[in-house]
Amino acid sequence: MNIERALQLLKEKGYKRTRQRERMLEIFTGQDHYIAAKAILKKIQEDFPSVSFDTIYRNLYLLTDEEILEATELEGEKHFRLACDTYGHHHHFICTDCGKTKSIAFCPMEQVNENLAEYEVENHKFEIYGKCPQCQV
Amino acid sequence: MNIERALQLLKEKGYKRTRQRERMLEIFTGQDHYIAAKAILKKIQEDFPSVSFDTIYRNLYLLTDEEILEATELEGEKHFRLACDTYGHHHHFICTDCGKTKSIAFCPMEQVNENLAEYEVENHKFEIYGKCPQCQV
DNA sequence: AAATAATTCATAATCATTACGATTTAAAAT
DNA sequence: ATTTTAAATCGTAATGATTATGAATTATTT
Structure with a gap:
C-alpha cells in the first residue's frame, strides 16, 4: 500500500x-x-x-x-x-520493543487437521513475538 | 488442572x-x-x-x-x-459468542520455515475464531 | 491465644477508547 | 467565484476495563 x-x-x-x-x-x-x-x-x-x-x-x-x-x-x-502487499494473506513476526514486523508467508490454517467440521470458522490469528535484531540486548 | x-x-x-x-x-x-x-x-x-x-x-x-x-x-x-492438561503445548479454537474452546494440537511454529535466525523469538499466538455448534444461527 | 504477614475491601485513579454537539472545511453545484 | 451541503474536525466529556492505595480483616505461624 x-x-x-x-x-x-x-x-x-x-x-x-x-x-x-x-x-x-x-x-x-x-x-x-x-x-x-x-x-x-x-x-x-x-x-x-x-x-x-x-x-x-x-x-x-x-x-x-x-x-x-x-x-x-x-x-x-x-x-x-x-497493509502489506508483498504477497497475499500472511502473518507477522512482531518485535515487542519497537513493533517492527517481518512477514511470514506460511499460514497455519493450511495445516490444521483437527476436525472443525461442526465449527464455523470465521477468523484466525497467528503472530510471533520477540526482539528484532536492533532491539536485542 | x-x-x-x-x-x-x-x-x-x-x-x-x-x-x-x-x-x-x-x-x-x-x-x-x-x-x-x-x-x-x-x-x-x-x-x-x-x-x-x-x-x-x-x-x-x-x-x-x-x-x-x-x-x-x-x-x-x-x-x-x-490451564488445559489434555496434552502439552497447544492452541485453541475459540467461540466468539460464548468463549467455548476446542483444543488444536497442531502448533504452527513447527512449520515456519521463514528465516528468523536474527530474530529472538519469545512467544507466539495462534487462535482460530468462530462459532461453536451451539452458537451457530 | 497472640503475632505476622498476606489478603481483602472500599474507593479512587488511570488509561485507552468512544461519543457528542458545535464549528469548520473539502468538494460539488450553481 | 460563490454558495451549498455533507463530511470531517475540534473540544470536551463519558465510558469501560484495569490498576492502585490505605485501612481493615483473615489465614497461617509461633
Missing part, C-alpha cells in the same frame, strides 16, 4: 481528502512497524497541535475498514500499520 | 487459601470456556457481594502467573480459563 493508492481508494469511496488523513498516511509510509494509536496521535500533533482523539481513532478505523491499514492488539493497545 | 492440584500449588508457594480463591477455582472447574474478568466478578459476587475488583484481578493474574489459569485477550477484554 502506498499513499497514492490509499488516497485514490478513499476518493472512490467518496471520502474527503483532509490534511490530517494525508499526514496519517505519511506517518505510516515506509514503515514496517506496528504503531500504537497513541503514538500516531503524538506524531500528528506535531503538525496539528489541536487534533483530537476522535479524529485519530475514527480515521484509524476507517482506514482499517478500507484495508489501507492492518490492525492488531498488543498489550491491550491497538496498533496499526500500512 | 483441577481444584485440588491448584490449591496444592498455591500452598507450596506460600499463598493463603481464601474462600474467594476457592470460589474462583470452582467457577472455572469443568468449563472449557474462556470467561471475561468481568463475568468472574459477577459470579463471585453471588456468594461474596462485597468482593472488589482488586481481589478478582489480582487473583486472576496470580493464578495465571502460576500457570493454573490461561489468559487471552478477546475484543479488548482479558479472558481466562483453567
Whole structure:
C-alpha cells in the first residue's frame, strides 16, 4: 500500500481528502512497524497541535475498514500499520520493543487437521513475538 | 488442572487459601470456556457481594502467573480459563459468542520455515475464531 | 491465644477508547 | 467565484476495563 493508492481508494469511496488523513498516511509510509494509536496521535500533533482523539481513532478505523491499514492488539493497545502487499494473506513476526514486523508467508490454517467440521470458522490469528535484531540486548 | 492440584500449588508457594480463591477455582472447574474478568466478578459476587475488583484481578493474574489459569485477550477484554492438561503445548479454537474452546494440537511454529535466525523469538499466538455448534444461527 | 504477614475491601485513579454537539472545511453545484 | 451541503474536525466529556492505595480483616505461624 502506498499513499497514492490509499488516497485514490478513499476518493472512490467518496471520502474527503483532509490534511490530517494525508499526514496519517505519511506517518505510516515506509514503515514496517506496528504503531500504537497513541503514538500516531503524538506524531500528528506535531503538525496539528489541536487534533483530537476522535479524529485519530475514527480515521484509524476507517482506514482499517478500507484495508489501507492492518490492525492488531498488543498489550491491550491497538496498533496499526500500512497493509502489506508483498504477497497475499500472511502473518507477522512482531518485535515487542519497537513493533517492527517481518512477514511470514506460511499460514497455519493450511495445516490444521483437527476436525472443525461442526465449527464455523470465521477468523484466525497467528503472530510471533520477540526482539528484532536492533532491539536485542 | 483441577481444584485440588491448584490449591496444592498455591500452598507450596506460600499463598493463603481464601474462600474467594476457592470460589474462583470452582467457577472455572469443568468449563472449557474462556470467561471475561468481568463475568468472574459477577459470579463471585453471588456468594461474596462485597468482593472488589482488586481481589478478582489480582487473583486472576496470580493464578495465571502460576500457570493454573490461561489468559487471552478477546475484543479488548482479558479472558481466562483453567490451564488445559489434555496434552502439552497447544492452541485453541475459540467461540466468539460464548468463549467455548476446542483444543488444536497442531502448533504452527513447527512449520515456519521463514528465516528468523536474527530474530529472538519469545512467544507466539495462534487462535482460530468462530462459532461453536451451539452458537451457530 | 497472640503475632505476622498476606489478603481483602472500599474507593479512587488511570488509561485507552468512544461519543457528542458545535464549528469548520473539502468538494460539488450553481 | 460563490454558495451549498455533507463530511470531517475540534473540544470536551463519558465510558469501560484495569490498576492502585490505605485501612481493615483473615489465614497461617509461633
